[in-house]
Amino acid sequence: MKNKNIIRIMKVVCLAFPLCLNSCIDEVFPENGQASIDQIGKSDQAIDAMVNSVVAFVNAYNTYGFQGWHDFGYSGYNLLREAACEDFFCHEPKFDFFSTYGTCNEMGDADNVNTIWYYSYKFINAANNALSALDKADDTAENRFYRGICLTYRAMNYMDLVRMYEYKKTGVEKLDNEAEGNNIYGLTVPVITTETTEEEGRNNQRAPFYIVYQLILDDLETAEKLLADYQRPTKNMPCTSVVHGLMARMWLEMGSRFELYPDDLGTLNSNTDLNIASKEACFAQAAEYARKAIDESGAVPLTEKEWFGGDTYTTGFNSVLANSWIWGSIMTSEDVYSYWNNFAGSMCPEQTFGYGNRKWQGYKMISKKLFDSMPDADWRKTTWIAPEDAHKVPGTKYKTLLNDNDFADMPPYTGIKFRPKNGEMNDYTVGAAIDYPLMRVEEMYLIEAEATGMSQGLAAGISKLEDFVNTYRYEVSLGRYSCEADNLKDFQKEVIRQKRIEFWGEGVVFWDYKRLELQVVRGYPGTNAPVGYRFNSIEGYCAPWMNIFISIYENVYNKGVVLNPDPSQAINEWTE
Template sequence: MKKRNIIKRAAVACLLSAIGMNMSSCIEQTFPKNSTATAEQIAESPAAMNAMLNAVVGFVNAYNTYGQGYTWDLGYTSYGIIREVMCEDFYIYKSGYDYYNSFGLCRSLADNAEVNSIYYYYYKFLNNVNNLIRIVDLENTTETNRQYVGIAKVYRAMIYMDMARLFEYKKTGIAKLDDEAASNNVYGLTVPIIDENITEADARNNPRVPFYTIYRYILDDLENAETLLADYSRPTKNMPDLTIISALKARFWLELGTRFEKYPNDLTTLNQNVDLGITSDKDCYIKAADCAKQAIAKSGATPLSELEWYGGKDYFTAFNSIQTSAWMWGGIMNKENIHSVWLNLAGHLCTEQTFGVGGISYGAHRTISKALFDQIPDDDWRKVTWIAPEDAGKAPGTQYHTLLSDANFMKLPAYVHLKFKPKEGNMIDSNVGAPIDNLLMRVEEMYFIEAEAIAASQGVSAGVSALENFMKTYRYDSYKCTASTMEDFRKELILQKRIEFWGEGIIYWDYKRLELSVTRGYPGTNCPVGYRMNSLEGYCAPWFNLFFSKFESITNQAIILNPDPSAVVDDWTE
């Protein structure tokens, strides 16, 4: 048996109490008070190990991880909102209540608490994962503990996939930034790897690893998890299983396929350093399509119907419940996760509620961009997710699916959404309406990944057929895709993803992966003044390249920071 680290009960309890997990009581029930528990003793305690697992799974819902009570520090989905405001379709109606404005305004993106908290959230999440993995000796443990490690490795793969994409610097077309990135040799670098065996000395001299190193690390975790979870049947959808591993692999291979399609030299570099079993971008796309197809089949999930999209007859479950058929993975929230009447995810995100700034009491509603709304045909039933300009100020009639009274609905401005609804349709009691579940993945994403990957590996016409099949079956039967080139097909597919996943934090990954421009300023825009930055065509938006955290540069002498993207693009004016 390998030599195991000794872990103090108080230290473990302190770690978990930081995110609201009371593991200390579990350990005190198992071990004498004031004693020291070894790793082996903790691993042999079902109660202690279950607490370790909950510390991982529950971190999706973690509040105040940065320790300052910031209004955006509300868990995984809250950081998805940050990704949304970085793009071009997710605006706020009253900017005075915009608590995600650093990335919306793009003016303070370096030494900023909102920026620092992203890095801190992910590495604190990672710490919980590594603590669980570290404590289990896979060669001498129970099948349950092996499965716990498998679950932890799925989360670790997700964490590193997110972080690699968030922090890797991509060209912006702005010489000041791109030249600095070249001078500092940051191209191709992702994030430092912190595994379960790292020492404090190593952590203080831990450089950002190249893209090929992080890719190998992510794939290793997913493949190890696949072995460990081979016989696992998850009790609830907040636990990842083989379905989620296939889905994460689909995301992974799509990301790699695009990279090597755009930059063939990166594939050469990868194959000179690691072996992922690929020789072309087409290999990656084939794997992406296959994994997406597997995820769809394994999940048993079905895309949201029109009735489910709006939450059913009483609008109780619209984008707020893990029980919805299309949700593959998420975080389960309850009233204990809610920390104030207005400081909660639903308070920011839901229009039809009275307890938060995003609702009818404060009016800081989230709106869709005019440019995107104008491209949604009337045949598409998703269109009434947002209020058309000609219907603003009028009663909803039978067209709009809303919890609001006619009088309150008439107060809503044009383009405001009705997509995310409070839990159980409760607009007033935050204990009931606020704990909306955190959405990590729904099955529709797999259909879009499959369609794009098929187009890239089998030809555009095959991709068109896959996209049309999804849209006609699950969205509206008059849909037609006329694309004949890969470029036009991707434009259409991304248009549909912008509509489908509006507000869910998904589309950022596509914009950065494909290096799509962000356009907020144009004649007739409904984007608030001050937020109307346009990035350059054919390049990554500057603010998509996260700066890192200055705290990391103080504690880790090997870190190289990205260029500061603050205020490098002027606000568009007519």
């Protein structure tokens, strides 16, 4: 990009329902600060600014208009989704600002829920605005690259929206009957593209799953062609390896859908030109694209040393330069708007400026059950403090910036995965400006393993999984990993267990829980989930709280949309 600073004078104002543009570009159009799509399309500087605004939306702060504690960019929304699963707790619940889907309360008409809808659609709107301007611009190589970048981000967001808002059966009779009565099964979200008018937006119904699947795949296939010759300057810019990683995610999603709902394959083929032969064909595509992402990216899984932050423990999960990152955000001090309301302040226990630290005790913890499932041969285990090591000095077992006293203050199961930037523990303008992973190559290895098993058979999938874990995640002198699954369903669960360990705190596994309709279990004897979080969903169904409630304000402005049932407190909390 030619001028990254210009994004700071871009102010895109939008609502969820219409495609709109109300941008102030004072430096580009100084007379009145207002610019039409035609004007922007004729200005290289303005085009550059708009595309930068799309890329920068990953770090957008306070997008909803009131300060939600999670509204500090894509990473904050991933933490909300992380809290909906079963392995992410806060030691001091009063400082748990991601508790909406942990306590299963206020999941309907609530600002914390509304923000999710608005963030995603504002992100899409930024991409649509840039694409509209590019339609008016000259057909240059650079503008083709810009179009591919915007289509990639749009596809990512529609993929997120589909998976969050499509209603899946929960086993809770009241909710499922309401969904059936409102005829929302198989429906996803309203589609807004560059062609959508404001009038259409005001009566924009939720699109069937196959319509959005086609849109996502079309966007990605177009992006793949447009970015074929693109040499990205930094990893926050999508390239073909990123596109292929998103394709791997999408084809995995589709294969699982047709595995659970075989009739949906016929529905899709009757209403699109995708012509998918079978669920196995979808899984085969997922494996193929995952392998392309691995090979094209040149990325390699993190070593134990890299995972824990190098020799000085300063680079753990905070730099887009990490060898395993295919795609990520890039943050500078200018992107940090609050000394404590940011990802590092929430997730890095070694900092002093946030609330996830010794002063406020907002430490983030892994679940006891998942921790106990890790053998000592898995070197990732020392990412979290073992119960027998809590309140003791770290010794050589744990890699930390903290002094002995501060380390000994942390409770069992606390995660020390994420580091403040450059190891800066006190100055938030430095320490909080950490990059955030959007795609790591390890995910592609695990997608490849699952998809291979589902398309080529159990033995082939197990071979891929065992090879990954033994090569990259086990100290084999202490023992070798062996997958004991004897059927495909249990094999998938084991792949997801590996993902739960690998991507703790990264917002990845929400999509797997909902894709496979896995049971969420937080309540059991000995659980370390705080009281008020111990909810178990019904086995064989989607957890009710993973059917995200559509913002009630969308229903006010868009008369065509039908809301999901409110899942608040739909299941009683587990008790001893």
